[in-house]
Amino acid sequence: MTHGFDTLQVHAGARPDPATGARQTPVYQTTAYVFRDADHAAALFNLQEVGYIYSRLTNPTVAALQERVATLEGGAGAVCCSSGHAAQIMALFPLMGPGLNIVASTRAYGGTITQFSQTIKRFGWSCTFVDFDDLAAVEAAIDENTRAIFCESIANPGGYVTDLDAIAAIADKAGLPLIVDNTSATPYLCKPIEHGATLVVHSLTKYMTGNGTVTGGAVIDSGKFDWSASDKFPSLAAPEPAYHGLKFHETFGSLAFTFHSIAIGLRDLGMTLNPQAAHYTLLGIETLSLRMQKHVENATRVASWLENHPAVEQVTYAGLPSSPYNDRVSKICPNGAGGLFTVALKGGYESCVKFVDSLEIFSHVANLGDARSLVIHSASTTHRQLTEEQQIAAGAAPNVVRISIGIEDPEDLIADLDQALAKAG
């Protein structure tokens, strides 16, 4: 029997605790698990039996969350990790090696641009950034050393909706996996796997948890990519020396990526999600659809109001008819364009700073996707490390403020924005 989204967000991955009957998923606050006997231990360590060994690899609370996010995204399996940025490294790790590259969208979260343009170089990996609205440029950026294509479904923060089907067709033709960061949309608004994504990554820190309590990440595998079709993905297709020559793809099929991410990725990189954080995220996901509906409803009202304000130059909410991405909403994110957008003020940088400092309900923080409304002046904070050219490409020009609309009363949010805009001049 298949269930609807609202049922799955409450039940997927969780069942009454077999030991106690506890109805809510317990926080299994334990480091290790007793082996039944030495043979059981050996089978677990050889990956011949699935079970719990040590919480750097697997933990029952985290496992419930992994099953829930995999189910909601329509994937075969998922691995959770300590943050969204950890998830991006975990997604690339089985695919990459020194000298190899990825092709990524210029319109990405500022931290992602820094991670891909600077930090991954230390592993000998590199990234070519292109405008993903220019399909010919995406295709031209792929070379024989490319191992993945990376973009966001609704890009943070500029309100860009990616034509995932078109990008997936390019990835398919090149025999490469498409990785989609679905943080800003969540699986309630967008299902990247249905549009051809191979892997979906999340910052669980944002809407998935939804209350600003934890950092967490996840990589969901569609289970659909043929890792053995070329010799490009030896970590998944070729014999693995650390497991007596085991071939992950041949042995685990559609779960190859997930098993590799746990047995090698978490084992050796150690970017593990802790069970307490998994518990908060499980609680948050129970109300995901309710919150996302309210985020979308509020964002639509507030963005339309802002668009008509005389101090405002532009609002980049894909849910507005004025957005060039508006016609992609019904195709890519049919339940709405999310709760995140940017507003450009006619008064420039100075005006933005005054505006942000004058808000009372909105908090000025480096977070988004909270039940509370949040703002940030990206150019002076999250996107500070980028050049002005990169800032503009990422939708974070100096006169732009990012707004993450919460689930409060929209009239109160509008009143707060109104008084702050008056002070900003």
Ligand SMILES: *Cc1c(COP(=O)(O)O)cnc(C)c1O
């Ligand atoms: C926040 C965010 C990340 C990074 O996630 P962390 O949990 O902060 O590491 C990646 N992508 C997007 C779109 C984000 O909003």
